[in-house]
Amino acid sequence: MWKCPNGCNIEEVIASLPKTEDEHDEMSVMVDAQTGKATNRYFDGITGVVPEHAELAEADENPMCPECQSDCDWVDGTSEITNSEDFIDSRNIISRIAQLDREQNALQKALDEAQAASNRIPGAVELSEALQEAEYELEDWKELWGDELKSLKQLAEDAEPLAGDWKYGATLIRDSYFEDYAREFARDIGVIQDDTSWPANCIDWEKAVEQLKCDYGEVDFNGETYWVRG
Ligand SMILES: [Zn+2]
Numbered sequence: 001m002w003k004c005p006n007g008c009n010i011e012e013v014i015a016s017l018p019k020t021e022d023e024h025d026e027m028s029v030m031v032d033a034q035t036g037k038a039t040n041r042y043f044d045g046i047t048g049v050v051p052e053h054a055e056l057a058e059a060d061e062n063p064m065c066p067e068c069q070s071d072c073d074w075v076d077g078t079s080e081i082t083n084s085e086d087f088i089d090s091r092n093i094i095s096r097i098a099q100l101d102r103e104q105n106a107l108q109k110a111l112d113e114a115q116a117a118s119n120r121i122p123g124a125v126e127l128s129e130a131l132q133e134a135e136y137e138l139e140d141w142k143e144l145w146g147d148e149l150k151s152l153k154q155l156a157e158d159a160e161p162l163a164g165d166w167k168y169g170a171t172l173i174r175d176s177y178f179e180d181y182a183r184e185f186a187r188d189i190g191v192i193q194d195d196t197s198w199p200a201n202c203i204d205w206e207k208a209v210e211q212l213k214c215d216y217g218e219v220d221f222n223g224e225t226y227w228v229r230g
Contacts, residue, residue, distance in 0.1 A: 162217025
């Protein structure tokens with residue numbers, strides 16, 4: 001995600017398009033800070049960003065913080081997300097997908113460039129070696145992270161329509177953890193003090209869990225069931 005070096009709490013950054021000779025000189029596009037994806041708005045508020053501009057905006061290496069005008073830095077800050085976690089925050093899924101997309105796109109771009117260079121001068125040994133190197137790097141990356149990216153995208157696609165607030169933080173709860181979660185939830189909202197003494201220790205938790213689940217949607221994440229609050 002894009003972070004302001006001064007710690008401003010920002011949702012978007014301003015990406016400048018490369019200068020051209022026409023009147024659209026210094027045009028800027030608003031970019032989602034969390035995902036690094038272009039929004040549909042130019043800095044001056046006009047909507048309908050053309051795909052070519054979106055692509056250029058996403059390639060800006062130091063977009064600007066809208067609050068303090070400092071150059072922002074891309075911070076990885078994401079680690080692998082697997083279906084062994086009891087809780088998964090949707091914002092981590094969003095950031096992780098953005099990060100993996102970014103890595104893959106960079107390697108793909110390097111490969112495309114190596115391919116183009118090699119096409120221009122067929123038979124140049126250095127260029128064909130560079131091309132092979134770029135191919136290996138992308139293949140290696142896909143072997144390591146390709147499955148994770150694919151399954152996270154599937155998870156996001158399935159869970160987002162079920163979640164009340166996907167973008168700003170929905171929690172996915174693993175089915176195996178749901179009863180513990182229900183007990184905690186009951187304590188948090190103050191309907192029981194604790195679950196170990198009378199009468200709270202007489203609660204039919206199986207039934208309580210089934211009823212609580214009515215407010216949640218069910219998604220599959222690589223063979224494990226997760227529940228997300230609607
Ligand atoms: Zn700032």
